[in-house]
Amino acid sequence: MEPPDEAADPTPIRALLRRLAGVHVSRGDGLTFVLLAAVAMLLMAVEAVTGVLLALYYRPTTADANDSVRFVVTEVEYGGLVRSLHYWGAQSLIAVLGATVAWAALRRAYRAPHALAWISGVALAVLAVAEAFTGSLLPWSHRSVVDAQLSSSLAAQLPLVGPLLRGLMLGGSQPNDLSLVRILGLHAGVLPMLASICIGALALHAAGCAPRHPSAASLSLSPHAALRAAALAAVVAIALLALSSLLPPHLGASAEVARASAAGLRPSWYLAFVHQMLSAAPPRMIGLPSARVLVTAVALGVAALALFPLFDRRASRAGQVAVLVALAAIVGGTIRALLH
Amino acid sequence: MRFSIEIGRLRAVLVALVAALSLAGSSASAQETCVSCHSTQQDLRLRDPVERLRGSVHDLAMGCSGCHGGRGNEPTVQAHDVSVGFVARPDPATVADRCGTCHADARFIRRHRDDLPTDQLALFHADSHGLALAQGNLAAPSCLGCHGSHDVRAPNDPASRVARRRQHETCGGCHSDPARMAGTRLPTNQAALWAESVHGRAVLAHGSSSAPTCAGCHGAHGEHREAGGAEGRCRHCHEAEAEAFDRSPHASAYRRLGFSGCVACHGSHDVREADGALGTAGGMGVCRRCHGEGRDSDGVARRIAAEAERARRDLGQARAAVQAMEAAGLRVPAVKTLVDEAAQADLRLRVAMHALDEGVAREAAAAVSRPAQRARELARHARERDANGRRAWLVALPPLAILAALLLLKIRQIDRKRG
Amino acid sequence: MTDDARTVPAPDATPMARRTLLDLAVGATASGVGLLVLLPAVRFATPPAQPTPGARGSVVGRREEFGENTARVVSLDGEPVLVLALPGGDFRAFVARCTHLGCVVSYNPAREQIECPCHGGRFGCDGRVLAGPPPSALRELPVVVRRDEVMVVRG
Structure with a gap:
């Protein structure tokens, strides 16, 4: 490949493509990450577009929220599909980001100089779960109210910051109108902003670390890897569209805070392992309420998972085993809770 | 100026305080001295009455001698003077009269409360409990048997023995005891049956303040004995049903046969929800007692039951359809209105069933079925429209598939070129 | 096109023509799919002909x-x-x-x-x-x- 000749390119896009043609990724891991990143980017784009569309009709008050979502599904053209896409996109995004983190752990892709990419990736996966969870609260169905109450009580168990967090999230001690505005702010403002910081860090990292010298075992990012990514994205789009068309998400009836009871509700699959732990635990552990212990442990565990490369600078086997065991525990807990 | 106002206010407060203290002192001095000994007795049997009296409706202020006689102001053991009427345990046969000295005295009672009846004593004497006592059956309860002795509480106090949630236990304490009921021909399962009945569950599980407890039908002191028997008591709340029944062909037949209108079909203590278990095909048992197979009326009874069952099924299906519609995130206000209408009509159908007339039942059932079926249809239509709307997007799949195929071609092409 | 002709010398005519056709097809299908997304999005954003939600x-x-x-x-x-x-x-x-x-x-x-x-x-x-x-x-x-x-x- 001849070195890029910027002066000869009149259009900025062509210039970028030429520069990318000089960037190479390995045929194995490099291509896998490009493909996973492409699918994640497609899903994020779907979430962003459908999210903005849904926000056009959403009314964040406890009295109107459920009705406004129903209005979208019933009255607005393509409303059912847009809501369905937003839902399935979010579920798929969690799965894809989770798979990416697992793959990175398997390949020890957190080794220097990739620590920043690992931290950003784990953070993105956690943010995707947080987005899905806050999103499930927005329709203010019976289930949303129970989840809001439960999750804020759990957050309040965290040492030091707990009660503050609960107050910040709910805007009161019980779910109310303010809670919905705050949850919407988290869902459509704070969390996407944090996610874009992570994406920016990943992009910077990729730009800084990608090898520029072709070898027999590498592919140029453009057009070789990019075309493969585009083809995979098209296939994923087909699957997502089919899923959204055929399986509309459930929407519970509008809820009254005072009457919300958790009886008969199942937790969302991505938080099932936390729920499983909480219900299996004895009332007290190490002399403290078990909820407090477990919530603190989960928070610390996730933070440790994200920051793990900082503690394990030599990328030892033991460190990898620890990470894989943690991930296997989450996956195993999820499967067990779903089968339960 | 301001200072003098403050002084004036202070003086007023002081005067009020002194007045209050002197009043409290005077009432304390007037109080009987029984408590001062009995509250410090080692023997629980002697101390307990004081503790129970404290916090009861009567409280300590009522004193002891009103019921126990003796000298209330005598601070020695001389207070227990039989010659001035002291009695440690008042005779059960005369307890009611003792209570009556105050409670049957309208002028006295009105001085304290304007919402207490004063006819309990007269009612009690004419009631079966009172009559049994008068005949010397000491197993029959006096006032104390139900209300307790020292710890009498207002009936609306949840801790009272005659509170709505506890009445069946208090009455059942004797009436569920086969040994106590041995001399009578009364059954001993009423309290248990009631607790399982629609009324009992309404009171015990849902805290209903209107569903009848024992006294709701039987009266507390015998006040409902003359009110038209069991049917009269049912009518008290289920007026519309009773009126429909009066117009039915059964009303005269039951009278002739000596059946009690409501109890013959619904039972008494074990009244159940009037759904599948009674009026509809599953519950033909009740109707079948008279309208058995092979009799002329068998067909009519079947058809009436079938009408009600169909209406109930239509309403159930409409509700399920609406639920499915709402679970899919849809919202059609008209459907909800129709289901509400059908539910209202169902209430009317439940009343109309008491006329036990085929035409009436059919009409009432149709009033349920019509809006219910319409609601179901609308809900189904909304779901279909929703599903079609979502499926319409499957047209985007072929272009996407073509795009994927073209991209694969392109990949092959540049790979080949690269070698 | 003139740009392409200047920067990438074509070895012979046939692969060049084939590549251009395939590129065109990819571009056209991709734009078609893009439109397929855009049009419903615009339709969605247009409020339905009935009173504003909330009223x-x-x-x-x-x-x-x-x-x-x-x-x-x-x-x-x-x-x-x-x-x-x-x-x-x-x-x-x-x-x-x-x-x-x-x-x-x-x-x-x-x-x-x-x-x-x-x-x-x-x-x-x-x-x-x-x-x-x-x-x-x-x-x-x-x-x-x-x-x-x-x-x-x-x-």
């Missing part, structure tokens, strides 16, 4: 029940509302309280005016004051006619 509409009758140039006063949430069927077939609705002292106004089809019986206030069919003591126009409420049902929207 509550009340059906006050069917179109054919209103004769031309007639009006009726209906009660919405206890407030009297004058629904006016204009000669052209249009509908308008006003809060039927005179802005002077709150008397309920009525329509006079002969003069095509809304009139207050109390102090002689008169309003035009657009709710504006024509004569009398009322200080301001009648408050108008939006009317939506959907599937021949006349619906008054309260904010």
